[in-house]
Amino acid sequence: MRAVHGGPPEIGHVMLQELELLLLAGGSDPAGLLPARQQMALSLGWHIILACFGVAFPAMILVAHWRGLYRDDPVALRLAQRWAKASAVLFALGAVSGTVLSFEMGLLWPGLMGPFGDVLGLPFALEGLAFFIEAIFIGIYLYGWGRMPPRLHLLTVVPMTIAGIVGTFCVISVNAWMNAPAGFDIVDGEVVNVDPWAAMFNDLVFMQFLHMWVAAYMVVGFTVAGVYAVGMLKGRRDDHHRLGFTIPFGFASVAAAIQPFIGHLLGGNLGDRQPAKLAAFELATTTESPAPLRLGGILINGKVYGAIDIPYLGSLIAQNSLTEAVPGLDTIPLEDQPPVNITHWAFQIMVGIGTLLFVAVVVHWVARWRGRDLTQRRWFLRFCVASGPLAVIALEAGWIATEVGRQPWVVYGVLRTPDAAGDYPHLWILLAATALLYTGLTIGAALVLRSMARRWREGDEDLPSPYGPTVGDQDTQGDSA
Incomplete structure (x- = not known):
């Protein structure tokens, strides 16, 4: 290894300057560009977490319900019922944020949705259908307890799971x-020869979908397992908490184990597709052969400070070769370069956390194979509590790396981000309203979920109705009639 030293100013100050450049992007840009960027960052950053629960939670509910039904396990059935109620709360929040996003696309980015609406309409329409199907079967599943044949009731979770997968695929296809x-083709400045199926099934869609789908299981699996790890740290080591930890942690373990390989495959040929993004990921100022893996560091005035270089590893990871060059920023026109430091650090945070979680699950299952139960160790349970927030941070960092790394293009090589924004300065009002809405929803959801958990610990499976006739009143009215 070798370290690149220097005398940089504060990293936070430089990153802030770069972020300001990304947001402002010049005085000639439309007035709606800055609020539109911030609005999308807030909306997508908040919604993506909720979307993960819509994607991954139904599969965990399905496993718990199947175990309860076919192994005659009342603990598993109780888990499935409780998880479904929590999932409904989160799904309702996701419905609100998803509705906000559907209106935002046309309002914030008229230069994108105007010319390319016909190209992108199909996946958005199919995603809407998937959303409604999932909502319908969540309602059927919740209502079906004690009212439907057991096996048929179990099968209602299957459409929920499939709808979450289809909806994710449709949304990711737009980003891909x-x-x-x-x-499509562009002839004389007009979008013509539109083929929405070719747009939806583009060259990147399957790998990007797989990357996001697995990430959703990491987020939900580690988060839900962390909830039960908290209970186990407080001495609640009954079957309920152990099973509530094991099922989501099992899903998260599989996801964390395969995610690094999926990410590596997704990054293949990135130097050919988006060389500026790869150069920013690797903090490569010049084209080097072989290229080192650059850990940390910050780019200031064309020089890298504070990085640790591992020889050859950059070429191996980025190009599957010990000698092939990684294109540097010197090959990219300045106006086509993304905010390098933000892209580089977001990418490294994602990879670093993903590697940490990968190592953690390997250690856990190797210890389990050797007859040691790490859930008996408080340090491991504390790590499991932290693993949920860590997975969320990795998810957000991954999206920042993807989206910021594509700048200054909203459609790579076709449409620049400033050209997609509108000239409407009052979007700041929408941003403030959205921030207030999301803050209120977050607080409300946290209070509802905490109240549900408290009642469940006290043995109340169903919330009492605050009004309405009691059973005795109904009988009396029936007799008098």
């Missing part, structure tokens, strides 16, 4: 299209 546009 932004990175690898397809399904």
Whole structure:
């Protein structure tokens, strides 16, 4: 290894300057660009967490319900019922944020949705259908307890799971299209020869979908397992808490184990597709052969400070070769370069946390194979509590790396981000309203979920109705009639 030393100013100050450049991007940009960027960052950053629960939680409910039904396990059935109620709360929040996003696309980015609405309409329409299907079967599943044949009731979770997968695929296909546009031609400045199926099934869609789908299981699995780890730290080591930890941690373990390989495959040929993004990921100022893996560091005035270089590893990871060059920023025109430091650090945070979680699950299952139960160790349970927030941070960092690394393009090589924004300065009002809405929803959801958990610990499975006739009143009224 070798370290690149220097005398940089405060990293936070430099990153703030770069963020300001990203947001402002010049005085000639439309007035709606800055609020539109911040609005999308807030909306997507908040919604993506809730979307993960809509994608991954139904599969965990399905496993718990199946175990309860076919192994005659009342603890597992109780878990499935409780998880479904919590999932409904989170799904309701996701419905609100998803509705906000559907209106935002046209309002914030008229330069994108105007010309390319026909190209992107199909996946958005299919995602809406998937959303409604999932909502319908969540309602059927919640209502079906004690009212439907057991096996049929179990099967109602299957459409929920499939709808979450389909909806995720449709949304990710739009983002993949932004990175690898397809399904249209531009003739004399007009979008023609539109093929929405080719746009939806573009070259990147399957790998990007797989990367996001697995990430959702990491977020939900580690978060839910962390909830039960808290209870186990407080001495609640009954079957309920052990099973409540084991099922989501099992899902998270599989996801964390395969995610590094999926990410590596997704990054293949990135130097050919988006060389500026790869150069920012690797903090490569010049084209080097072989290229080192650069850990940390910050770019200031064309020089890298504070990085640790591991020889050859950059070429191996980025190009699957010990000698092939990684293109540097010197090959990219300045106006086509993304905010390098933000992209680089977001990418490294994602990879660093993903590697940490990968190592943790390997250690856990190797210890389990050797007859040691790490859930008996408080340090491991504390790590499990932290693993949920860590997975969320990795998810957000991954999206920052993807989206900021694509700048200054909203559709790579076709449409620049300033050209997609509108000239409407009053979008700041929408941003403030959205921030207040999301703050209120977050607080409300936290209070509801805490109240549900408290009642469940006290043995109350169903919330009492604050009004309405009691059973005795109904009988009396029936007799008098």
